[in-house]
Amino acid sequence: MARLPGGRPAAAAETEASLLTRARAGDGDAFEQLAGMHADRLFAVLLRLLGDRSEAEDVAQEVMLRAWQGIARFEGRSDFFTWLYRIAVNEANRSLEKRSRRSASVPIDAEASQLRASRRDEPPRQAENNELRMALDRALADLPPPYRTAIVLRDVEGLSTREAAEITGVSEAAFKSRLHHARLRVRAAIGDAALITAGG
Amino acid sequence: MSSLPGRTDDHQWSQQHLSHYVEGDLGRRARRRLGRHAQGCVDCGRGIIAMRALVHMLQGLDGLAGIRAPAGIFDRVRAAGAGGSPGGGWPAPPRSA
Numbered sequence: 001m002a003r004l005p006g007g008r009p010a011a012a013a014e015t016e017a018s019l020l021t022r023a024r025a026g027d028g029d030a031f032e033q034l035a036g037m038h039a040d041r042l043f044a045v046l047l048r049l050l051g052d053r054s055e056a057e058d059v060a061q062e063v064m065l066r067a068w069q070g071i072a073r074f075e076g077r078s079d080f081f082t083w084l085y086r087i088a089v090n091e092a093n094r095s096l097e098k099r100s101r102r103s104a105s106v107p108i109d110a111e112a113s114q115l116r117a118s119r120r121d122e123p124p125r126q127a128e129n130n131e132l133r134m135a136l137d138r139a140l141a142d143l144p145p146p147y148r149t150a151i152v153l154r155d156v157e158g159l160s161t162r163e164a165a166e167i168t169g170v171s172e173a174a175f176k177s178r179l180h181h182a183r184l185r186v187r188a189a190i191g192d193a194a195l196i197t198a199g200g
Numbered sequence: 201m202s203s204l205p206g207r208t209d210d211h212q213w214s215q216q217h218l219s220h221y222v223e224g225d226l227g228r229r230a231r232r233r234l235g236r237h238a239q240g241c242v243d244c245g246r247g248i249i250a251m252r253a254l255v256h257m258l259q260g261l262d263g264l265a266g267i268r269a270p271a272g273i274f275d276r277v278r279a280a281g282a283g284g285s286p287g288g289g290w291p292a293p294p295r296s297a
Contacts, residue, residue, distance in 0.1 A: 013234060017293065026275070031277075032274050035274075036269075036273075036274075039269035040268055040269050042269065042274070043267060043268070043269035043270070044267045055263040057272075057273075059268045060269060060271055060277060061274075061276040061277075062276065064273055064274055064276065064277050065276045065277050065280060107293070108275045111272060113268055124286065126202060132257070133257075133261075136258070136261070151258060154257055155258035155259055155261075156258055156259070156261050157278050158259065161223075161225075169294070176219075176220060176223075177224065179219060180216070180217075180219035180220065183254060183255070184218075184219070185220050186258075187250055187251060187254050187273075189221060190254070191245070192246050192249075193251075195250040195253040195254050195257075196246065196249050196250055196253060198253055198257065199249060199250070199252060199253025199256060
């Protein structure tokens with residue numbers, strides 16, 4: 001049975017199948033409902049990959065347009081969300097390529113910073129964790145896009161290796177290798193001492 | 201640093217598979233090989249702990265958990281339809297290939 005992000009129940013899968021059939025037949029409302037089920041998480045992934053809200057909004061709209069244009073050709077060989085995420089990753093990479101000459105790294109979006117700032121009254125231990133989180137955000141932002149994508153899909157989003165490999169268009173073995181190297185880079189950026197302290 | 205035969209190979213191999221080890225992706229023999237090596241290797245022992253902590257932190261990233269997709273996420277699709285303006289309705293249904 002198709003696995004849905006967020007562990008939604010089987011009834012949701014039936015609804016999704018029904019919506020997919022209607023969307024493939026050209027029902028725009030069904031497409032909006034179907035794609036809308038994944039919109040929040042999709043947008044969060046784009047925000048994490050791109051690090052800029054306005055750019056993520058622009059890419060999200062483009063993803064939906066491309067998905068709508070391609071929905072009739074979607075044959076259901078993969079889950080709908082896998083297919084949609086693949087479009088999103090491709091569009092995010094395209095957007096990153098466009099601005100690669102402008103900046104070497106992804107800015108940390110104010111959104112995440114605001115969420116952290118709201119926790120300023122928390123005790124010292126929490127403050128240390130927040131510092132570590134900021135370092136983690138920065139390390140992720142500094143990763144080359146394929147590495148960042150691997151970590152976001154597998155570790156942050158919790159997709160399976162098979163799903164993440166399918167979305168990124170590489171074999172599972174290649175994906176595992178990519179993920180390993182990505183983690184090594186983040187680990188090096190943060191430092192073992194800080195990680196071990198946080199983990200202890 | 202030990203110069204025992206095979207040590208360097210084991211160490212390099214273990215370093216290259218820390219992530220797979222933490223992931224539970226190694227077969228039984230490979231897992232035992234890495235585990236045995238890590239027991240006597242400070243670098244790899246620390247590496248396993250650090251890698252586990254890192255993955256745990258990454259899995260707990262929730263800074264964007266409250267994020268909602270923008271309300272106009274379908275605007276471009278609708279704008280591609282008749283009238284060419286947001287809210288102008290859905291475009292003609294896509295045709296099957």
